[in-house]
Amino acid sequence: MRRQLYRFLIELTNKRWSSWLIRRYTSSSLSKPMIRSFIKIYRVNEKEMAHSVKNYRTLHDFFIRELLPEARTIHYGHRHVVSPVDAVLAEAGSIMGGCEIVVKGKSYSVTEMLGSREKAASYEKGTFLVLYLSPSHYHRIHSPIDGRVVDEWTLGRYSYPVNAYGLKYGKAPLSKNYRDITELAFDSGNMAVVKVGAMFINSIERSHDRSVWKQGEEVAYFNFGSTVVLLFEPDTFKLNEQLTIPCEVKVGEKIGTLIKSV
Numbered sequence: 001m002r003r004q005l006y007r008f009l010i011e012l013t014n015k016r017w018s019s020w021l022i023r024r025y026t027s028s029s030l031s032k033p034m035i036r037s038f039i040k041i042y043r044v045n046e047k048e049m050a051h052s053v054k055n056y057r058t059l060h061d062f063f064i065r066e067l068l069p070e071a072r073t074i075h076y077g078h079r080h081v082v083s084p085v086d087a088v089l090a091e092a093g094s095i096m097g098g099c100e101i102v103v104k105g106k107s108y109s110v111t112e113m114l115g116s117r118e119k120a121a122s123y124e125k126g127t128f129l130v131l132y133l134s135p136s137h138y139h140r141i142h143s144p145i146d147g148r149v150v151d152e153w154t155l156g157r158y159s160y161p162v163n164a165y166g167l168k169y170g171k172a173p174l175s176k177n178y179r180d181i182t183e184l185a186f187d188s189g190n191m192a193v194v195k196v197g198a199m200f201i202n203s204i205e206r207s208h209d210r211s212v213w214k215q216g217e218e219v220a221y222f223n224f225g226s227t228v229v230l231l232f233e234p235d236t237f238k239l240n241e242q243l244t245i246p247c248e249v250k251v252g253e254k255i256g257t258l259i260k261s262v
Contacts, residue, residue, distance in 0.1 A: 023060075023223075031059035038062065042136035064221050067138055074142075074216035074252035081145055081237065081256040082215060083249040084193065085228050086138040087131035090246050092239055095126045095231065103130055110231065113194060114181060115155045122190065127237045129230040129255070133222065140221040141195060141228065142251050143213035145258065147184030152206075154180050156197070180204040180220065184213060188260055189236035194229040195220060216252055235259055 025031055035056055039046065046053065048071040056062040075082055083089075091103045099110040099120040110128075111120040133139060156178040178197035183190055195204050203223040213219055239256045249255060 026060040026063070027058050029057060032057060034059050035062045038135075042134075044136060048138075060223065063135075064139055064223065066140065072251045075254040076215055077254070078146070079258045079260065080215070080254050081230075081258060082142075083131065083251055083253045083255050084142050084144045084219075084230075085131055085133055085140075086250050087133045087228065087248075088246050089129060089243060089249050089255065090132045091128075091130040092243075092245055093128060095123050095128050097124065099124050101128045113179070113229070114192065114231075115153070119183070119192075122233055123192065123231045125234040127232045127239070129239070131228040131230070131249070133226045133228070138251065139223075139226065140207075140218050140251075141193075143184075143215050143217050143219050144193070144230065144255075145184065145186055145191070145213070146215045147186045147191070147213050149211050149213060150183040150185045150190060152180075152182045154178070178204075180206070182213075182219070186236075186258060188258060189233040191233070191236070192229075192231040194231065195222070196227040196229060197222070198226045 035053060038044070038059065039053070048067050050066040050068050053062070056065065091101075093101065095101055095110055100107045101110060102108075109120075110123055111117050114120050114123075180195045180197075182193045182195075184193065197204055204220055204226075205223065206220045207218045236259050237256055238259055240254055243249075243255065
């Protein structure tokens with residue numbers, strides 16, 4: 001019953017007109033007075049921000065705020081995989097036979113997530129990580145590795161919440177929501193960076209269209225709440241054993257190691 005009620009309410013609000021109204025409001029000067037309340041409610045660290053609060057004209061401008069260069073340390077390394085976002089590392093595990101992953105006790109199809117059976121097949125028996133960004137987090141995305149862009153594509157039309165309730169009761173948001181996907185090649189395999197839009201606002205903006213990503217550089221940003229899913233091919237990635245899931249991670253923090261091919 002709870003699942004049906006939740007989905008009914010989301011379907012009622014997750015429409016083009018409601019998305020348009022929210023986007024219109026948060027991008028207008030009328031939303032500026034909300035910034036201070038937002039900072040207080042979500043305990044945003046103003047000392048990390050690249051600009052003073054008074055410089056932001058709208059709530060949207062504040063939401064996609066930049067940080068001071070020294071606010072994050074990138075743990076560079078040829079075989080290091082660093083967190084692409086400030087987030088909660090909510091899940092990590094193996095991509096099962098049939099290209100399925102389990103998040104919050106719910107199965108998701110990697111084939112559906114990537115929109116291609118051929119693409120998904122190369123990740124079967126590999127590793128996945130789910131990084132959830134709450135409204136309080138910094139919402140710019142950085143490259144986890146040095147890699148060559150193999151392919152980029154977008155899928156999905158609507159976006160359902162990707163918080164705990166959304167993952168538990170929603171219509172498979174990780175594989176059905178609007179998503180912008182980048183596949184990267186490194187010396188021992190490929191990985192996919194799946195940027196998942198959240199409720200109401202689908203827009204994910206790419207910061208550049210270069211064919212190479214440099215570790216730690218900004219590559220995109222979310223306009224509102226969101227999730228990043230990382231997929232690795234089999235025998236190419238090892239999770240940092242010091243991480244206890246779920247846990248908070250920051251941009252540039254080492255979350256794993258690329259395994260050198262034999």
